[in-house]
Amino acid sequence: MRVVAAEHPRLYGLLDLARAHEPDTLSALLSLTNEFDSDDTGRGDSYRRAQQDSFVRWTGAHRLLTLATPADAIGDVVVLDVLGGDGTIARAVAGRADSSTAKLDIVTGDISAQMVARALAHGLPAVRQAAEALLLRDGSVDAALLAYGTHHIGPADRPRAAAEAIRVVRPGGRVVVHDFDESSPMARFFTDVVHTHSATGHDYAHFTRSEFESHFRGLPVSLEVLDVYDPLIVFGATAEEARDRMCEYIADMYGIRSYFSAQRNSAAVWDLLTEFFDHSAYLAGLAVAPECRTRPVVSEVDGGFAAEVPRLAIAAVAEKAV
Ligand SMILES: C[S@@+](CC[C@H](N)C(=O)[O-])C[C@H]1O[C@@H](n2cnc3c(N)ncnc32)[C@H](O)[C@@H]1O
Numbered sequence: 001m002r003v004v005a006a007e008h009p010r011l012y013g014l015l016d017l018a019r020a021h022e023p024d025t026l027s028a029l030l031s032l033t034n035e036f037d038s039d040d041t042g043r044g045d046s047y048r049r050a051q052q053d054s055f056v057r058w059t060g061a062h063r064l065l066t067l068a069t070p071a072d073a074i075g076d077v078v079v080l081d082v083l084g085g086d087g088t089i090a091r092a093v094a095g096r097a098d099s100s101t102a103k104l105d106i107v108t109g110d111i112s113a114q115m116v117a118r119a120l121a122h123g124l125p126a127v128r129q130a131a132e133a134l135l136l137r138d139g140s141v142d143a144a145l146l147a148y149g150t151h152h153i154g155p156a157d158r159p160r161a162a163a164e165a166i167r168v169v170r171p172g173g174r175v176v177v178h179d180f181d182e183s184s185p186m187a188r189f190f191t192d193v194v195h196t197h198s199a200t201g202h203d204y205a206h207f208t209r210s211e212f213e214s215h216f217r218g219l220p221v222s223l224e225v226l227d228v229y230d231p232l233i234v235f236g237a238t239a240e241e242a243r244d245r246m247c248e249y250i251a252d253m254y255g256i257r258s259y260f261s262a263q264r265n266s267a268a269v270w271d272l273l274t275e276f277f278d279h280s281a282y283l284a285g286l287a288v289a290p291e292c293r294t295r296p297v298v299s300e301v302d303g304g305f306a307a308e309v310p311r312l313a314i315a316a317v318a319e320k321a322v
Contacts, residue, residue, distance in 0.1 A: 003120055004127060011107055011125035014078075016137040028130030029111065035152075035200050036085065037114040042200040043255030044114055050252035051085065053234070054092040057148070060178075060230025060313065061089050062096075065104060067228075067317045068143040068176040076105045080144040080168060082131045082161070083152070084108030086118035089145070107141065109134070131161040136168040144169050147178035147315075151204040155211075162215040162318070171322040177215070178228065178315045179207040183285075186311055189276045197259035212316035221318040229292040232309040239298045239305045243270050246296075246307035270296070277309050286312075 001020075005012045019025055035042030050056075069077050081089050090106035108119045108126040119126035129135045131146060131153055144165040146153075153161050165175040180186035187206045194202040209225045216223050234249055236242030247269045251257040260269045274296050283289045293310040 004125070007120075007123075008125035010105075011127060014107065014137060014140040015127065015135050017135070019133070019135050022133070025130070025133040025135065028133045029128065034112045036110075036112045039199075039255075043198065044112065046252040046255055046257065048086050048115075048118060050249050051088045053249070054088045054095065056232050056234055056249055057088075057230065058092050058096060059233060060228055060311070061092055061147075062101065063228050063230070064145060064147055064176050064178055064315060065089070065093070065101060067226075067315060068145050068174050069100075069104070070142055070172050070174050070319070072172050073103070073142060075103065077103050077143065078105045078107060078141045080107045080109055080134075080136060080141045080165075082109050082134070082144055082146045082165060083149045084110050084119065084126065085112075085115045085148070086110075087122050087124040087126060088148075090119070090124045091122060107136075132157045132164060133160075134164045134168050138167055139170040139173075141168055141173065142170060143174045143176070145176050145178070147176065150177055150179040151206050155205055158211075159215045163219060166216075166219050166221060166318065166320055169320050171320055173320050175221075175318045175320070176315055177212060177318075178230075178313050180311070181282075181314045182206045182208050184282050184312055184314075185277060185279050186313070193259065193272075193276060194254045194256060198255040200255065202254075207314060209314060212314070216316065216318050219318070220321040222321070223319075224317045226315055226317070227286055227288070227290050228313045228315045229290045230311045230313040231293060232311065234307045235301070236305050236307070239300075240266075242305040242307040243298050246270075246309060247273070250309070273309060277311065279310050279312050282312060 033041040036044045039045040087108045111130045116126045116128040190202050234246040251260045263269045278295045280294045296309045298307045
């Protein structure tokens with residue numbers, strides 16, 4: 001906390017330090033290690049290695065940040081990234097500022113001490129806190145984002161996390177919750193590949209649209225649930241390089257390097273991705289499908305090549321009543 005006070009006074013001013021002593025907050029932080037600390041405790045090191053390129057998920061992250069920006073936003077928009085890891089989204093925003101993201105001021109939160117330490121080492125304002133017991137003051141931020149790992153919050157704790165996010169946003173502010181539909185190809189990939197072949201397994205329930213609605217029931221919000229195209233996009237000088245770099249990214253991100261290494265060659269790994277990330281049946285079942293790729297593809301762009309692996313996510317956008 002001394003580092004935050006000295007180097008990030010603006011974040012320090014958002015914190016309600018009395019909350020740090022409350023039993024709920026303390027018990028949520030009691031566990032000293034989690035899956036995302038290091039490869040010794042799970043897949044933290046390899047996950048962070050993948051996130052050195054913070055733009056791979058930029059298409060989806062940009063969409064989520066746009067959805068999170070309140071309609072009445074004028075100056076800076078302070079966004080709490082509740083499951084922020086080592087600041088992937090904050091780093092992407094800093095490196096990709098365009099007219100729609102230039103005013104975003106991202107505060108990174110995470111339950112993992114290692115993740116928060118790495119975010120601080122990147123020079124980012126970051127705080128160790130649990131989604132279910134935030135340290136921020138009531139109404140202190142314009143938006144809160146729970147994305148890229150919301151399924152790590154246990155189903156019983158999810159309504160509490162939604163209520164906490166609503167508590168810390170100002171009236172008119174927004175909370176965006178992103179995850180994958182239980183019936184989506186992504187959920188199947190997690191169960192059949194990540195859970196089966198990673199060192200830690202991945203025994204987490206994903207989400208349904210109606211579950212989103214139940215989490216926000218009784219809170220002072222208007223709610224919309226929508227589909228978000230959230231692909232992985234990796235570039236290379238040649239088609240093979242783009243494809244191989246994508247396989248490397250997925251191996252590190254999901255902790256499945258040994259499973260990929262057991263395949264015949266990198267073309268066989270790509271074939272596996274083509275099977276698991278085929279969204280054609282899922283898309284056909286959506287009432288309104290977003291514009292997106294259906295299957296993994298490598299295409300020529302700007303004198304190089306892009307490997308694009310489609311992922312369809314669902315997101316709840318909750319606007320706090322004024
Ligand atoms: C898949 S990682 C995503 C990190 C970052 N958002 C990114 O996209 O690179 C999920 C993160 O959620 C954090 N996390 C899991 N459960 C949490 C909780 N209850 N409260 C806060 N953070 C949590 C983990 O420590 C981990 O860093």
